[in-house]
Amino acid sequence: DIVMTQSPDSLAVSLGERATINCKSSQTILSSSTNKNYLAWFQQKPGQPPKMLIYWASTRGSGVPDRFSGSGSGTDFTLTISSLQAEDVAVYYCQQYYSPITFGQGTRLEIK
């Protein structure tokens, strides 16, 4: 199975500042046939199911604010929140759906 490793495990950022979460896959999740990266990002708030933020590594889901962006290719990916809002406090997970589906261990984002 493809192992997804996120860094850091936890992160504290001031309101209005940038937050960056990294995700590394144990093998490439870039398909040579589709030229797409099979990576998604989810946000999970306490007591709620995960919510999809990003898919194909950089495509925002429906209704997701544009302060959330995804980047990267191959094995290294990043989720960036450009200006942290109070409602962004959550655990963030990366997920690969190349073969089959595995998740990162999660990154807890808090307000500094």
Next chain:
Amino acid sequence: QVQLVQSGAEVKKPGASVKVSCKASGYTFTSHSMHWVRQAPGQRLEWIGCLRGDSSHTEYPQKFQGRVTIISDTSAATAYMELTSLRSEDTALYYCARGTHSGSWIIDHWGQGTLVTVSS
């Protein structure tokens, strides 16, 4: 709007089986795949398997092959996940989650979760 409503919490003894349901509404059930993911305390999210929207094909990770079955009743727009030979390590919150189209592995909506507790 898309809604996935799961059945209530279950308490099972080791060796027993559990069957969790997930009723979908707000979209055409057969046009989207259905995935199952679990979240054990302190563990990362773990994919259990999926079923194509037209129920033609299931996919399970090797870890769960032989122990999990995912089916659906398209007339009732309801999916089911059955896990057998339960052990304490299966204690977790189990989610159903919709794929973006019939064969999709991209998950866009989640149910509220069903807590399954395995204890003697």
